[in-house]
Amino acid sequence: MSISKLAIACSVALGAMTLALAPAYAATDTTTPAKKTAKAKHSKAKPAAKAAAKPAEPNPEADEPDTTGDTTTEFNCELGDKITIYTNANDDKYIALRWKKRLHRLSRVGTTTGANRFENRLYGLIWIGIPAKGMLLDSKQNRQLANECKDAEQLKPAVAVEAPPSLGMQQATGG
Secondary structure, eight states: OOHOOOOOOOHHHHHHHHHHHHHHHHHHSOOOHHHHHHHHHHSOOHHHHHHHHOOOOOOOOHHHHOOOTTTEEEEEEEOOOEEEEEEEEEEEEEEEEEEEEEEEEEEEOOOOOOEEEEEEETTEEEEEESOOOEEEEEETTEEEEEEEEEEEEEEOOOOOOOOOOOOHHHHHOOO
8 A cells, every 4th residue: 555545544534533523522612713712802701601610719718617616626746737626526527627727627538447537638638547646648749748646635645554463473483
């Protein structure tokens, strides 16, 4: 097959693919880019219409949860970071977490380990609480935001429990 015949065959195949996909695009938008720009110049678009076309941006003021009546727990983390957790005794499915002067609502995610895990997928925040400490992660940037976060109870030194004397020690001492 000569090169010109190969080029023609490729052109026909490409044209057929374009025609096959055309109905899918025609259903969503019937104007060409040139017509769109001409239309945009002559039409007076309302600001609300432009805002509706954009994906929803997070609004920190509107997204902040109500924390009235919630129990507050302050955490001190390594590197001087501070986190405040607001919990509601009647609803353990959500917490509010204050990080860097922003309040975020996080939803409980089930775990097999027994750790308390809460997430806010919009902002990418993950709070993991275990009996010894808590940590805050950023799932969008795949990094730790705060680690070794401990509340007042977790900061208390652990009390050592004395083990009972072993049987071998009693025999050696004659007891």
